[in-house]
Every structure is written in C-alpha cells, then in structure tokens.
Amino acid sequence: MLGKPRRLAILAEGSFTVLDGKTAVGVLRYRPEEVAAVIDSTRAGRSTEACVGLGGSIPVVDGVAAAAALGADSLLIGIAPQGGELPAAWRGAVREAIERGWDVLSGLHGFLADDPDLAARAAASGARLLDVRRPPTRRPVAGARAAQVDALVVLTVGSDCNVGKMTAALELTRELKTRGVRAAFVATGQTGIFVADHGVALDAVPSDFVAGITEELVIEAAREAEVVLVEGQGALRHPGYSGVTLSLLHGAAPAALVLCHPSARASMRAPRRAGRAAATGEPEPVTPIIPPLAELVREYEQAAAWVSPARVAGVALNTLGLDEAAARRAVADAARETGRPATDPVRFGAGPIAAALEQALAERRRHATAP
C-alpha cells in the first residue's frame, strides 16, 4: 500500500465500529491481506470480524507493541473525524510507531508531516509520514471536459455522508471487471486512496479547483477504461459538504449516477461542532431530514443537467441492521419508488446496477457509431 507491500496496524482507538471507523472498515474490506492488527484497547482480544463483520480472525489489540508482535510494520490512521485533527489521545501511539521506524499513513486534514514534533521523530527514525489528504499543487479549473470522454463515467452520490458511496463504486468496479468490462475506480477520499493507491482527497483541495482536479482524474482514467467509476463525496442537501458534492458532479460530468442510501437512516448524521463551545448562545446545527429517494433522484439529475445531463442508473442501499427479509423488502421498495434497479451491493451483489451500466455503455456506443 502506497509504495510497498505492508503489514498494517490500523489505529482506531475507542472508535472501531462500522460507523466511526470508516477508513479501518474500508481497508479491512478491500485489502485485508495487508492488515496485521487493529489497535483499540477498548475492544482488545476480539477479532475484527466480531467488531465490524470483516477481516476474519485479524486480532484487535491494545497498542503498538502488541501489533508489532504480530508483525506490523506500518501504522494507518483508521478514522476520519470531522475537523480532521489527530485526537490528542492518539499522539502516543503515533510517536511509538514512528520511533519503531514505521511509516504512518494518514488521511487526516491536519498533516502529520507538518507537525514539528512528529516530523523530527520521523527524520530521526527514518519513518515516513504519508499524508494522503495533502492536495496537489496544480490548480486546474474545470471546463466540462470530462463530459466528452468516450468512456461511460459513473458517479456515486448519496442521501448523506458515510452512506457507502466508495463501497458502491468499488463493488461495481469489481462486478464489471468480472463481466469482462474494462472498469476503473477513481478515488476521491482518503480511504479510497488507501484502497486504490491513487487518487486525490477532494475535501482538502482549495474549493476553486475541486471540479478541475476531478476532471483531470476522470480524463486520465478514461484513457484506459470503458467505464470510469468515481467515488462520490458528501450530499447535495448536506449543509456542510454540499459544495464538494456539486464540484464533483460537475467536474466528473458523469452520464450515469448511482444513488447510495442507508435504509435505516431517516435524517442526516448531525454535524458536530468543531472548535466552539456549545455555551456561546450561538445557533445550534440542525439535523436535516432525508427526503424520499425519488426526490433525491430528481435533484441529482437536475443539478447534473446544469452542466451535463446524467441519469440515475440504479440505487445502492446499505441495509446494515435489517434482517434478510426486511433488507429484500427495502431493495424492492427502492426499485419501485425510483423506477431504477436497486440492490445492496455488499449483501446481495452489485449485479442489477452493473447490468444497467453495461446497457448504458452499449447504448452509448450505438449512439457514437450511429450513421
């Protein structure tokens, strides 16, 4: 991962759950063979499978030393907190890993390599601090150029943050490859970058250039692929992140969208306050409701059409927490409500949406070669 084969210790202290340990879960799902251990002293002694349903018997341990004993040689920061700073309680583990000469892989907004204390320790031990969220220095401005590539560009969009947009894109990439389609995944967030070893964390890019960087990534991926699957970010109705979503939608200029939604969620996860006390008498953040899926389909298609038309090709549900029968009902309901194929790509496979994308690709080619 990121330069060489690794045996990772994933730091998820106090947070190794499906909802809070998003990065840890993504790496366990897609690159489990590189994980030696997960560090969470509050869950030590259990397996990763017992904690998050993934990774089989990979052990959860109480610290860096225990991970080292299991052969770990790199530390990966396994959470992506709002605000993006290294939690103070984690500094000790990061220092210990650096002093052992381990590279530290981080997707935090606060760059480890810019921390004088950590940088000095890394210089002394030969460890490298790999901040995957550090934005590129180029400053391209998007011009709807991605709308013109031959490949079918697909963007995953969502009803909220942390709903499975990366997972849906990765599952569709895998499924399309299985079907013999040259499919490429474009990572736009830190976990996706750890999984794909390539990409840009768009949320850290200066806002003027988010669409431009996305456009570059899509054009690059489209040189080799027939279908380009772009990992979405945020949500059009999210008060904090909607702009990132729209930059991505207009920069990638996709022809197809896949709408992602966790069945059990009726309202967005409330934004936490970053750096302010609640006692200031200032307004409190709201918790927006999530509208019906058919309404989201309309909104995303409208917003795309401001630059280039796109059609929602399918709905990817996350049915976590529902039993099998309820999950199948949720999938059937989503298909009926939206008139698009639906599935939980993790639980039931990405087949129905992949088939719709194959059909969209075939239609695209017919149009391209029509006399």
Add this chain to the structure above:
Amino acid sequence: MLGKPRRLAILAEGSFTVLDGKTAVGVLRYRPEEVAAVIDSTRAGRSTEACVGLGGSIPVVDGVAAAAALGADSLLIGIAPQGGELPAAWRGAVREAIERGWDVLSGLHGFLADDPDLAARAAASGARLLDVRRPPTRRPVAGARAAQVDALVVLTVGSDCNVGKMTAALELTRELKTRGVRAAFVATGQTGIFVADHGVALDAVPSDFVAGITEELVIEAAREAEVVLVEGQGALRHPGYSGVTLSLLHGAAPAALVLCHPSARASMRAPRRAGRAAATGEPEPVTPIIPPLAELVREYEQAAAWVSPARVAGVALNTLGLDEAAARRAVADAARETGRPATDPVRFGAGPIAAALEQALAERRRHATAP
C-alpha cells in the same frame, strides 16, 4: 487598507480593463482616495477614468518608480487570473516594490510570502507580504446555523463569474445604510477583502470548510447588523466553480437572494486551460450558455431550499456597454421576466432592490413578534 492608511500603486500591467482588472476596478470604485496610481505600461499617460470609467484623474503610469514619484507606499496586485499565480512578467515590479520597503497586498492563490526569493527580499527591506487569500486554519463544518440568526441574510448570486456580485452587495449595503438600516457587508473574495478590510477568500479554503467558514462570517456579522449582505462567488451552472457557489448558498443560508447578470453576456466566459498545452488531444473546455433569468431564479431557489428556503428578492443587472435607453429596457425586461424588482445598481442606484429587502426585513420582524 489592511492595517494602516495607504497610498496604493495598483499593479495591472497589460490588463487594466473593466473585465480583466477586477480587483483594480473594485478598489478604484470603493476606496479611490487610497490609490496613488495604477501601473500598466501599455496604457501609461491616461487616467484611470479614461481606462475603466472610475477614479477621476488618478494617473496610469509605466512602473513602480513613477508610482513612487506620485507618493505610493504600497503595491496592490490588481488582477485575479484563473489559476492564481503571479505572472512571470510581474515579478520585477513586485521585487522593486519590496526593495523600496513597500508592503505588497495580494489576492493571488500563489502566496507571495511562500516564495523564497520574495520572502527573503521582504525580510531584508522590512516590507510585509499580505496574502489575503491565505485561508484560516480553523476547520468548522456548517450545520445550517446561519439560517437561525435574527438578521435578514442576503446573498448575491449570479449567471456567471465576474458579473457584479460583490458590487451589488456593496451598493445594497450603502443604500440600506442611507435608509437608516444597520447593514453589514461580508467579503468572500480578495477584492471584497481589500474593500472591507475583513473577510475570507472562500475559493482558497479547503472544500470541506467553505460552508462552515461562511456560516461563521454570517453569524459574526449578524451580531451587530439587521441586514447581512454576503458577497457571492461563482455560479451554479459554472463547471469549475459551482461547488463554491453551493457551499456559500448553504453556509450563508440566506433568506433573500439577489441575482446578478451582465445584460450583454449570453454565454459564460470560457474557462482558460491552466497548466496544460492545447496540443495534447484532450477534450477542450466548453462555453456554457446562460439560460433565461427566470430559469436561474428557479434554480437558485431550488438549490437553497435543499437546506433552507430563500427567495430571489431582486435582479441586479450590469448594463455596461448598453446606451441609456437600451439599459432601461434591459432592466424593465428583467423585472417582467422574473417578476422581481430589477435595476443596474451602479448606473441607476440600488433603490428598487433595497426597498424589497426593507420590506422582507419588516415581514421577518412581523413573523418573529407575531403572537
């Protein structure tokens, strides 16, 4: 300006026109008493009034030495090029200013203080390099908190970039103050910051925090003001900047919008390619058309409503290039097409829109105090 009274030399070499010298024009319109000269050797010998219709007899000169002879003591970079780097041809003038000990005020994306050569020269001469686009280090995530302030929050939005959103907000602030309303201007771009001595250049903020920073600025301004006028950025249909626009719309959570449009423009100004040769065989940027104003009104109101409802309270036209009769016709047409009051706030005054905002403020108070 920015810390002390100044006599500015505005650097606009080869670009001192209304369209290219946006920052120069903004400072000349709102703080002309601080401008000693404009530097543009291709137009030297003329007055600023002759070049851009503003500033009266302020002279255009051919270099830093000529500006110094007119009493200049600071250099202000007067353009905001796409990509945002200091043009190579301008380095000599910047160096010369620094060596004279002048502060340099810059709104470029490339920070002058991060340029080792310029920073070393500034350290030697005592000059300060004031990069107003440097983003704050705080990382707030927006939570629709600005929707809850008592003040009437007004955001200027547009059919394209560079259409007069800052100017409309400043003219409305001035007009409302004349009418006895406590109005505050929130600057969100480099020129607005030069004019207001306060604000954040949102286009340089990491995309995750643009809405959050906007929310902070609005809540801060609303502590003292009855009406908060927020300078808009970009356009919802601009392929490169739409995300900045949506972040601002959802972060400011305004109750009223003012739609800004240059009458003579039928399509957006084409994005220039930043850092790539046209000869690569890659797709070229498109030049999007601008839809009818009534359609833009609908789109902005829809996009606002995803987080908090807003109504377009008026249309601010820029009728530059039209004769008096044609300008009056354009204003009447815009009012008829949209059903909202319209004016060219620079040419005909901001009165009609200011009156609509006063009315919206009065209605807001009636609702707040209703039994």
